[in-house]
Amino acid sequence: MTTVSDQLDVLVEPQPSSARRTVPIWLALIAASLPMFMATLDNLVMTSALPVIQQNLQATVGQLQWFMNAYTLAFATLMLAAAGLGDRWGRRRVFLYGIALFTAASIASALSTTPAMLIAARAVQGVGAAAIMPLSLTLLAGAVPAAKRALAIGVWGGVSGLGVALGPVIGGAVVDGVSWQAIFWLNVPVALVAVPLALYALGESRGRRAPMDLLGVALAGAGVFLGVWAIVHGNDDGWTSAMVLGSLAASALALTGFVIHELRTPNPVMPMRLFRSRSFSVANVIGLAFTLGMFGAVFLLAQYLQIVMGYTPFQAGLRTLPWTAAPMVVAPIAGILAPRVGLRPLLVSGLTLQAASLVWMAMILEPGTSYGAMVPALAMAGIGMGLTFAPSATAVLIDMAEVDHATASSVNSTIREVGVALGVAVLTAVFLGKGGSLTPAGYADGLQPALLVGAASVVVAIVAALAMPSRKEQSV
Template identity: 80%
Template sequence: MTATTDLLAPATGDAAPPTHRRVPIWLAVLAASLPMFMATLDNLVMTSALPVIRADLDASIGQLQWFLNAYTLAFATLMLSAAGLGDRWGRRRVFIVGITVFALASIASALSNTAGMLIAARAVQGVGAAAIMPLSLTLLAAAVPVAKRALAIGVWGGVSGLGVALGPVIGGAVVDGVSWQAIFWINVPVAVVAVPLAMYALGESRGRRQGLDFPGVALAGAGVFLGVWAIVHGNDDGWTSATVLGTLAVAALALCAFVIREMRTDSPVMPMRMFRSRSFSVANVIGLMFSLGMFGSVFLLSQYLQIVMGYTPLQAGLRTLPWTAAPMIVAPIAGILAPRVGLRSLLVTGLTLQATSLVWMAFVFEAGTSYPAMVPALAMAGVGMGLTFAPSATAVLADMPEEDHATASSVNSTIREVGIALGVAILTAVFLAAGGTLTPTGYADALRPALLVGAASVTVALVAALLMPGRRRA
């Protein structure tokens, strides 16, 4: 069965069909994409503010990582459960609850006056985002005619790229003009608009009604959290220390137990049967390794512009735009091209550009380098990301029946968020192991090996893309 046929397939089983009034397609796209933009924005909105937050809250490098990873790990751990709750209670209802939780946690983040409080608030933000990201794509797919779905997903990917693009810029502008706390306050008016818009423009729908696999969620969450914790503490405690090795061992056992349980339980949170689809499996390998390499690099490079080059947060955010803004433009174009050239061609091209750009950056970014010399590599990375976002999202749903769209999307989003958390932890660990310090010379010298590790990760994703089924159409 081709991907086009699969996406045309009606919901089966006990899944309730979507119910909603007729609304313009652009309004449905906006209603699904605006909350997703808010959640995506918060993946990177802190990056430009990290040096300021570090000084204000007296945070360590490890705590800087947890400001991001508390969000991404909570996001990743609970996304699958959120999709299951959407199937049972209504996807639009859970989507709106997620927006509300996210907004309240944003207020708590803005009011934090210690590093610990901010980390905790960011984790709650991740809980809200877990209900937003996978359900936004599912609700969009249900609201848009099949003939327009590839284009709609391309726009959805472009909005995701917009969140990536504007994260450092908005963060920098707000920190320079107001304070770092204001980067969280801006989520509140977005949520106020997003909730009634979703209620009006998106129909309610449900999927398969099955029990929630709480032990599976706990095992997956424990495995990922302990693995990231061990990586973050590896340099300080020693990679051969009993604490780090023991934690890594427990993490591996938890993840193995998770896979075994998912294969045996009647209500898996991550159905292993989905991985029988080569398109789905390849897309998830790409999602993990691409996110690890690229977003781990973004974490380090956003601080490079301030620490090494001396730019203000806003100046640094603006100078990331050749990289971060390109997906906003390229992703919708990729959505249009996908039915014509196929997903594999776009993915291979995009990942090749990204891996090449990271190697280029590794040898260009050093103390004394001028910003114009960096622009071609930054732009290449951005175009590559834009060619990856929409095709990978389309490949995830290509062989899935309609009632599995929410689960398939949440599995992919979970794996990508795990990749982001691992990327920040692993590349920072490489940076610190190379003698990296928060000084111009110490930062620049240790950045190269970290970027090369990021390039290696994206290369693994490139090899996986070559295995994408041929003639795969959007």
């Protein structure tokens, strides 16, 4: 008897090259980007819903962080493994399995009745997203002629920005109009469209077939998880407590062991040779520092609009659009400009706008501040994000052989998701440590120092961007 698994294997089995269809570039772009949009949407779709979920599930502040970080940590730690599986089993095959798992976990999230259930379901959702995000860029790069690749990556970055933009808006609209559970049910119809589209428009491809570096995956995952756990629990348990210090020490040991192991193993999950490329190395420093500062700020500001300003979830989501929607417009433009002006000017300009915006908001946000006073800073942040997304994605692949595209993209996506998790943890720890609370009177007390820490992290990214090779040193 033919099982469902057997049927799926037949569906995703690579076709001979002679049988592959020639499809329009725009269709391949949609096929690669739609599942990625779904995965990026779920990074922030919960931000507008967190106050409602807190009340319905009686969640603590720490659990609110884990609703976000369970997803981002699973996402981050397994992307490299997913890319390796894609190289061995077929990138489109693993991409489709990721969509299926992501959708199943979305259903489980919607059915959760306790914080623990939701955290567990979000973690599984992150596992599915780990197979979607890096392979979407790899499949797109393989489907687009080299001459049009920078533009395609720019559009891909714009779609990623659209996921960021619509996350708070869609989450808020659905929570106001239906329920918080519905934000997860939305993924089901998207997946029903995405799977047949990917089967039609994306060809199968493979990379180097090497044994899976399970020890490397375990060491990286343990190091990141223990570090974030310690940061999340530092304020509650005490920064000098045995559990927090022990977790930080174990995290440092695991990450050190990971680097040593990757340098010695013949089949590393994160090949250190990739970091010989200056563009690749700089892009990853930027990815970590920029996402730490900006996405930690998004987490806090989305709740500020509800808790302090009194907006509903949907109203709050709409009011993030000057920030979150701008990348959708600016990122494709940056992708077009990159070959003409080079990556460095775009990155430095974009990151400078973002750091300045966080400082601006830190100075003006307090009880009684009007939303109108925030708009210029929000728009500045959004334009800066748009100038950063596409050039940084281009820098990741620009010096890489095609066979390394999946691994290089996975490394960068992993580092950026670690930045998201660290951003939520670090900025929330600063927020709570400075006396911030989830009340109108107490929120601003912790928000200002948290935003300034976020700005400092983006300044680190600016310094790194200055080391990006110039246009003369590198052909875009």
